[in-house]
Amino acid sequence: MKNLIKLSLLAIFAITLVSCGGDDKKAKKEKVKITTKKKAPKKAKTEKKEKTYDLSNKGIGPIKSVTLAADVDQAMATKGAEVYKAKCTACHKVEKKFIGPSPMGIFKRRSPEWIMNMILNPDEMVQKDPDAKALLMEFNGSPMANQSLTEEEARSVLEYFRTL
Amino acid sequence: MKKTINIIVALVIVAGLFSCNNGGTSNKSQGALSSSAAEKVYVAPGELDEFYAFVSGGFSGQLAVYGLPSGRLFKVIPVFSQDAEKAWGYNEETIPMLNTSHGFIPWDDSHHPDISQTNGELDGRWVFINGNNTPRIAKIDLTTFETTEIIEVPNSAGNHSSSFVTENTEYVVAGTRFSVPVPQRDMSIKEYKGNFKGALTFISVDPEDGKMAIKFQILMPGFNYDLSHPGRGKSHGWFFFTTYNTEEANTLLEVNASQNDKDFIAAINWKKIEEYVNNGGGTKMPTNYAHNVYDDKTHTATSTMIKEVLTVNPIDIPGAVFFLPTPKSPHGCDVDPSGEYIVGNGKLSANLTVHSFTKMLDAIENKKFAGDAYGIPILNFEDVLAGVVEQPGSGPLHTEFDGKGNAYTTFFISSEVVKWKLGTWEVIDRKSTYYSVGHLMIPGGNSRKPFGKYVLAMNKITKDRYLPTGPELTQSAQLYDITGEKMELLLDFPTIGEPHYAAGIPAEILIPNSKKLFKLEENEHEYATVNDSEVKVVRKGKEVHIYMTMIRSHFNPDNIEGVKVGDKVYFHVTNLEQDYDVPHGISMIGAQTSELLIMPGQTETFIWYPKQVGVWPFYCTDFCSALHQEMQGYIRVSPASSNLELSWGLGD
Numbered sequence: 052m053k054n055l056i057k058l059s060l061l062a063i064f065a066i067t068l069v070s071c072g073g074d075d076k077k078a079k080k081e082k083v084k085i086t087t088k089k090k091a092p093k094k095a096k097t098e099k100k101e102k103t104y105d106l107s108n109k110g111i112g113p114i115k116s117v118t119l120a121a122d123v124d125q126a127m128a129t130k131g132a133e134v135y136k137a138k139c140t141a142c143h144k145v146e147k148k149f150i151g152p153s154p155m156g157i158f159k160r161r162s163p164e165w166i167m168n169m170i171l172n173p174d175e176m177v178q179k180d181p182d183a184k185a186l187l188m189e190f191n192g193s194p195m196a197n198q199s200l201t202e203e204e205a206r207s208v209l210e211y212f213r214t215l
Numbered sequence: 216m217k218k219t220i221n222i223i224v225a226l227v228i229v230a231g232l233f234s235c236n237n238g239g240t241s242n243k244s245q246g247a248l249s250s251s252a253a254e255k256v257y258v259a260p261g262e263l264d265e266f267y268a269f270v271s272g273g274f275s276g277q278l279a280v281y282g283l284p285s286g287r288l289f290k291v292i293p294v295f296s297q298d299a300e301k302a303w304g305y306n307e308e309t310i311p312m313l314n315t316s317h318g319f320i321p322w323d324d325s326h327h328p329d330i331s332q333t334n335g336e337l338d339g340r341w342v343f344i345n346g347n348n349t350p351r352i353a354k355i356d357l358t359t360f361e362t363t364e365i366i367e368v369p370n371s372a373g374n375h376s377s378s379f380v381t382e383n384t385e386y387v388v389a390g391t392r393f394s395v396p397v398p399q400r401d402m403s404i405k406e407y408k409g410n411f412k413g414a415l416t417f418i419s420v421d422p423e424d425g426k427m428a429i430k431f432q433i434l435m436p437g438f439n440y441d442l443s444h445p446g447r448g449k450s451h452g453w454f455f456f457t458t459y460n461t462e463e464a465n466t467l468l469e470v471n472a473s474q475n476d477k478d479f480i481a482a483i484n485w486k487k488i489e490e491y492v493n494n495g496g497g498t499k500m501p502t503n504y505a506h507n508v509y510d511d512k513t514h515t516a517t518s519t520m521i522k523e524v525l526t527v528n529p530i531d532i533p534g535a536v537f538f539l540p541t542p543k544s545p546h547g548c549d550v551d552p553s554g555e556y557i558v559g560n561g562k563l564s565a566n567l568t569v570h571s572f573t574k575m576l577d578a579i580e581n582k583k584f585a586g587d588a589y590g591i592p593i594l595n596f597e598d599v600l601a602g603v604v605e606q607p608g609s610g611p612l613h614t615e616f617d618g619k620g621n622a623y624t625t626f627f628i629s630s631e632v633v634k635w636k637l638g639t640w641e642v643i644d645r646k647s648t649y650y651s652v653g654h655l656m657i658p659g660g661n662s663r664k665p666f667g668k669y670v671l672a673m674n675k676i677t678k679d680r681y682l683p684t685g686p687e688l689t690q691s692a693q694l695y696d697i698t699g700e701k702m703e704l705l706l707d708f709p710t711i712g713e714p715h716y717a718a719g720i721p722a723e724i725l726i727p728n729s730k731k732l733f734k735l736e737e738n739e740h741e742y743a744t745v746n747d748s749e750v751k752v753v754r755k756g757k758e759v760h761i762y763m764t765m766i767r768s769h770f771n772p773d774n775i776e777g778v779k780v781g782d783k784v785y786f787h788v789t790n791l792e793q794d795y796d797v798p799h800g801i802s803m804i805g806a807q808t809s810e811l812l813i814m815p816g817q818t819e820t821f822i823w824y825p826k827q828v829g830v831w832p833f834y835c836t837d838f839c840s841a842l843h844q845e846m847q848g849y850i851r852v853s854p855a856s857s858n859l860e861l862s863w864g865l866g867d
Contacts, residue, residue, distance in 0.1 A: 137735060140747045141766040141791045149866065150769065192841035196767050197794040199732065 104160045110180050112168030113202065119163060123213045131204075131211030138198040139208070145215060150193050152186070154212045163209055170205040173197050255696060256706040258285040266658050266719050268671060269328045269342050269355075270692065273713025276323045278344050278355060283658075283669055283719060284694055286708030294353045294362045295323030295346040299809035303362075306811055307785075307820040308740075309509065311518035315349050315367050316503045324348045327377060327442075327716040330357075331384040331420070335447045335663030339724040341425055343378040343387045350374030352389050352418055354425060358730045359511065366427045367504035369524050370397045370414040370434075376443040376548075380420070382451045382663070386430065386485065389416040390456050394437035394463075397526075398500065407465035409589075411437035414526075415456060417485060426508070431492045431525045433536070435481065436589040437463050439472070442547050442613075447663050448554030450572040452486035455557050459544035461588070472544065473563055477596065479538035479588070480548055480559050482575060487535040488527055496532070497525045512739040514817050530590035537579060538588055540596040541568050547613030547654070551622065551637055552663050556601055560611040560624065567611050567624060569640070571601035602640040607633045612653060613716075615660030617667025617697055623660075625652040625672060632672055632695065634702060646702045648693055651675040657697070658719030666721055670695045670702070673714035680707055690714055731795040733816030740818035742787035747771050752863045759784045759861070765799045765813065766791040767840040769865065770833070773848030777861035778825055780854055786811070786833075789818040799846070800836030810836045825852040 109115065135143075135154075142150035157166060161182070169176050169183060173195035176183035187194065200208070258264055264282025272279050276296030280289045297304035297313070304313045304321060313319055323346035331341045342355045350371035354364040368374055368389045376390030394411040396402055402410070413435040418427050438458040446453035461478045464471030491497070502524045509516040529536040541559035545568070549558040557570040578584075578598040585595045610628030617623065621643065624633050630651050634644040652674050658666040672693045681689050689709040696703040735745045744750055744762040750771050753760045759782050764771045770788075778784055790799050792815040802810040806823040813819045825831070835846035853859050 136748065137746050138791075138793060141764060141769075141771065194767055194840050196792055196797070199793040 105182065106160075106162050108180070108182055109162055109164035110166075110168035110172075110183070111175050112172030114164045114167040114171065114205075117163040117167060117206075117209070119213070124210055127207045127210040128214050129211075131207035131209065132214075134200065134204045135208050135211055138200060138204075142193075142196065151190055151195060155215050157212050157215075166209055166212065167202075167205045169195060170198075170200055170208060171202065252696075252703065252705045256284040256286065256694065258282065258287070263722060265722060266666070266669070267722055267725055268656065268658075268717050268719045269330070269344075270671075270673070270710055270717040271325050271328055271344060271713075271715045272711050273326070273690070273715050274324050275712030276325050276346070277712065278325060278328055278342070279711050279714075280360065281692075281708070281710075282722075283671065284705060286692070286694060286706050288711075290360060291711060292355055292360055292362065294344055294355065295320075295325055295351065295365075297321045297809075300812065302809045302811045302819060302821070305809035305821070307822065308515045308818075311516040312362065312365055312507045312509060314507055314518035315351070315505045316369070316520070317349060320349050322348075323351065325353075325712075325715075326375060327379065328718040329379045329387070329661070330718045330720055331425075332380055332662055333383055335382040335451070337659050337662055337664070337720050337724065338384075339720055339728065340384075341420075342718055343380060345374050345377035345389060347374050347392075350377075350389065350391070352378045352387055352427065354387075354420075354427060356425075356511075357725055358728045360729075361509070363509045363511070364425070364427055365505075365507045366418060366429065367506070368414075368416050368418075368429070369502040369504040370395070370412070370432060370500075370526075371416060373439075376415070376440040376456050379444055379454075379661075381445045381454070381485070382447050384420045384422070386417045386419055387427070388443055388445075388454060389418060390440040390443055391415070392439050392441060394439065397434055398502065404465050407437060408463040409437070411463070413438055413440050413458075415440060415481075415483065417488075427506075429504075429521075429524055431488060431497055431527050433483065433488065433527050433529055435529060435536075436591070438479070440481070441545070444548050444550045444661055446550055446554050446572065447552070450550065450554035450557075452484060453572075454483045454485050455548050455550065456481040456483065457541065457545040457548040457559060458538075459546075475543070477540040477542045478544055478561075479593070480541045480545065480557060480570065481591075482537045482539055482557075484535045488532055491532050491535070492525060492527065497527045499523050500526045510739075511733070512737055514733070514738070514740045514743075514819065534579070536591050537575070538591055538593045539570050539575065539599050540585070540593065541570070542566070546611075549614040549616075549622075549661065551616050552618050552665060554663075556637055558614045558622065558624075560613055562610055562612055562627065564611070565606055565609065567604035567607055567614075567635075569601045569603065569637075570599045574601065575599045602638070604633075604635050604640045604642065607635060607642050608645065613655060615655055615657045615670065616665050617657055617660070617670075618665035619667055621667075621697075623655060623657065623670050623697070623702075625655050627651055627653065627675070632670065632702065634697070644701045646695060646704055648672045648674055649680050649691075649707070650678060652693075653714075654716040656717040656719055658721065660719075666719070668696070668698055669705075669719075670697050671717055671719065673710070673717065675713070681709065692717075732793055733814060735789075735791065735793060735816045738789070738816055738818060740787075740789070742785070742820060743818045744787065744789045746791070750863075750865075752777075752861050754861055757782050761786050761788075761863075763788045763801075764791050765789070765801065765835065765846075767797070767799075768835070768842035768846040770801070770835075770846065770848045771865040772863035773865050774851075774867075775848070775861070775863045776851040776853075777859045778850050778852050779857055779859075780825055780828060780852060782825055784823045784825060784850075785820055786823065787818060787820045788813055790815050792816070797839060798837050799839050801833060802836050803833040803850075804831050812837060825850070828852055828854055 266283040293303035350368035371391040373392035375392035397412040460472035545559040547560040608626030
């Protein structure tokens with residue numbers, strides 16, 4: 052049947068081809084030419100010598116604003132430590148750079164909103180956010196896995212990071 | 216197939232560009248199919264099908280999931296046969312699912328899927344399917360699309376008139392095709408007649424968790440029970456089974472089972488029998504059958520042998536079982552959405568017989584019996600007959616309904632689908648199938664509420680319909696649009712195994728319930744490693760247990776030393792991903808088993824017997840990220856006499 056469909060449609064195609072006037076045909080033929088993909092010219096790479104961090108970048112995702120109290124909420128941080136251990140330690144170690152970066156000193160590098168968005172929305176972050184894209188390259192394309200944390204869990208992990 | 220359709224559509228577009236609109240050229244005149252047929256089955260890239268079709272895999276033993284109208288194959292759900300791709304029946308967790316009273320059975324012949332119902336309508340919780348050869352009923356959970364329960368059916372053989380559900384999924388039935396001695400014993404085959412029994416088994420389904428249990432078996436005369444369907448609406452509480460070989464022939468059935476002018480449809484008042492057994496009726500018989508349950512929390516199946524079954528002798532329950540004479544060796548036994556009409560598709564008959572439930576009740580009420588068979592009353596054919604579809608084709612097999620007063624019957628010998636009207640019995644339309652159609656399926660077509668948009672015909676022979684692939688050709692299905700007065704053939708598509716029967720359901724019913732991952736915090740697998748601090752390798756004599764994790768894109772541990780020739784090495788591997796559609800695989804060089812394919816949050820186990828000294832790699836088999844190729848590890852295997860202690864690590 053597949054062949055039948057193809058044949059019958061080819062026939063339609065052929066008939067319509069023949070049925071057209073010459074000039075018209077040429078003009079229309081150009082329209083359906085398959086164009087090959089043009090490669091965009093590569094931008095010259097500029098290597099940064101010194102790392103500067105944009106702490107105003109909140110990233111892309113559900114978190115628009117986070118308020119950190121003056122003191123660490125210990126109960127929340129304890130919960131966060133548990134979540135971190137269960138869902139993050141396969142790739143992130145506090146004491147060293149591992150599959151991904153260590154969370155040690157993260158608040159000097161990233162805004163709280165950015166951190167939570169990276170946890171909650173990593174797929175979009177590594178595609179669109181300039182800092183997340185740079186990290187993906189730095190870590191050899193190893194993707195930040197979406198571990199399906201709730202916002203509350205991500206917030207508790209953030210609180211835990213404040214204790215490091 | 217998608218690509219082909221794309222190409223076809225592209226051609227149509229190109230053809231359209233070239234045409235000069237000079238009038239008169241109609242697409243319809245150009246071939247057997249109009250372009251509108253292509254449009255009707257075309258599901259554009261990124262768009263979704265309207266229906267799921269669960270199509271039996273026949274002698275593959277599995278259940279295939281297709282989209283309609285596109286005919287695209289989404290998944291082959293392993294049920295009764297080992298599947299190395301998914302480690303079904305290979306990994307330690309699912310091996311118990313294939314346990315039976317005959318031991319581990321790696322294969323079966325799957326036949327008739329049926330979706331669970333509530334109030335006579337599809338509810339989309341489970342789909343059931345029967346294993347024909349070593350009689351079993353399986354239940355597939357439609358949140359995970361995985362087989363979660365298999366129950367063996369004792370005293371049965373050729374489990375064919377199965378696995379159809381009652382209106383509220385109170386029961387899934389399993390009827391024997393081959394009658395056998397019950398209980399099995401050493402006796403002369405020639406003494407079949409009058410001595411063999413046909414067991415019709417009613418398996419209860421727990422309304423909450425779906426757990427199956429054999430409630431009772433009716434030990435019927437030794438006929439062949441071919442197909443069945445439940446009553447619905449007014450006939451809810453009854454079940455109908457077609458029979459053939461009422462001659463009780465034990466040899467050359469091709470001839471000897473086709474002697475009687477009429478066989479029977481057995482009408483079973485199961486509510487009456489349920490009441491009887493609830494009040495202590497029936498006889499407990501010693502037996503032996505397996506009940507296998509897969510637990511989504513432990514990700515592990517257990518197999519329990521059950522030693523007793525409750526049997527019922529039909530003549531002990533007056534008013535519970537009757538025979539409706541039906542010409543000749545009927546196959547399909549189909550009940551219309553109202554529950555009034557019972558269609559007997561007499562496969563060797565020229566006509567199609569339709570019985571009336573109301574008339575049947577009336578005949579029973581007035582005790583108008585033509586006689587009895589082994590004490591079971593036989594009703595008069597004329598008393599229960601609603602009507603006859605005269606000479607609609609040859610070899611009627613199976614009928615479904617569109618919910619608009621029409622019925623659709625397949626004719627095997629004349630290779631066609633015939634549409635006819637309930638009540639007037641007139642033939643409205645007929646369309647050829649290519650070729651030798653068996654069953655057909657309308658989504659919900661055997662419920663109170665069919666979705667009468669498409670009918671799917673499943674063919675036994677394809678011959679010239681596809682590119683040749685040696686002596687074995689693809690199996691196939693054909694999709695027809697049934698929204699108009701006349702049916703329209705839209706699509707051929709290949710299927711796996713032999714598609715005996717199918718069950719369809721609107722996608723919108725299943726989509727919201729489809730599970731995306733297993734939560735790590737709910738993982739109760741005995742050997743789960745739910746975070747990296749629990750990773751370890753433990754020796755117990757010659758057994759080595761590796762508690763391993765996997766996440767994009769590494770194993771932990773990925774270097775292990777201290778394993779010795781002669782050890783039995785268990786890989787207990789947990790996928791730590793908690794994201795949708797990120798399974799990982801693992802395989803070990805020389806492992807005499809399949810890979811594991813582990814869903815997010817799941818734990819699975821395989822065993823490796825290292826036989827040679829050396830350093831041997833394992834790797835991830837399912838492309839998971841840009842660093843998938845880096846997802847690998849090594850195990851050092853030392854001589855059996857080595858004193859090397861176990862050690863392991865990752866990134867050390």
